Amino acid sequence: MLNDVIRSAEERMEKAVQVFKRDVATVRAGRATPNMLDKVTVEYYGSQMPVNQVASITTPEPRQLVIAPWDKGLLSEIERAIQKSDLGLNPMNDGSVIRLILPPLTEERRQELVKVVRKMAEEARVALRNIRRDANEDLKKLEKSGDAPEDEVRRATDKVQALTDRFVAEIDKAATAKEKEILEV
Helix, strand or coil: CHHHHHHHHHHHHHHHHHHHHHHHHCCCCCCCCHHHHCCCEEEECCEEEEHHHCEEEEEEECCEEEEEECCHHHHHHHHHHHHHCCCCCCCEECCCCEEEECCCCCHHHHHHHHHHHHHHHHHHHHHHHHHHHHHHHHHHHHHHHCCCCHHHHHHHHHHHHHHHHHHHHHHHHHHHHHHHHHHCC
């Protein structure tokens, strides 16, 4: 019973860290990456699809993305979706591919992006703390119902705290790496 609670908490924390890492990868740094377009979706045959599932995205230069849709009829849809997104990029459509040129980041914009990353990291830490709280409540319920002795519950609570500390450190490491990447000129 106790191990099930710990295992469940670990799985949920792992997912929270994965979501954070995926989200932080979409934050623009100094160079172009196809991950920047992960949140951009286009309508394709009646459903919303991520751009990376309807087109190939390449980076021929460090500050340029080329989007080549598999269905040329999607060019204007992709272009519109990029303009509506919060990327702040102006797509150039040449009839067969869309080019995105990333302007160099100003120091002010870099600081704003660092703040965004820090906010995302804090939200991920809060999610981990919520998972820890839920696991601790489940452990206390097991103790109160008589299904687990007090000392085992205390050890399990310590394990949950160790898991939380480990995953918080992982988030901090990923956030620091992204901040460094953003601030590099």
